[in-house]
Amino acid sequence: MFYYLAMYSFSISKPVTGPFATRDEAWTAMRKNVENEQAESEALGLETATTFDEDSGEIILTESSEIEDKSTTWILFEIKERSKA
DSSP states (O other): OEEEEEEETTOSOOOEEEEESSHHHHHHHHHHHHHHHHHHHHHTTOEEEEEEETTTTEEEEEEEOSSOEEEEEEEEEEOOOOOOO
């Protein structure tokens, strides 16, 4: 099963989303989450930059304001189920 973790530079919260049956499903959901967060930030007047690395399963969103820069990193990962003996 596949999951993704969101790590915020400005919070100790590390929410995990999933499970997803395939890596593609997880990547699509993660990317949509990033796009929604980016749209919200831009609506607040923040400048944003996004880096996508599908091979490593990582997306970084940087938000810039006059006061500070913040970043959120999403990481895709797999947890394999144990076979039942």
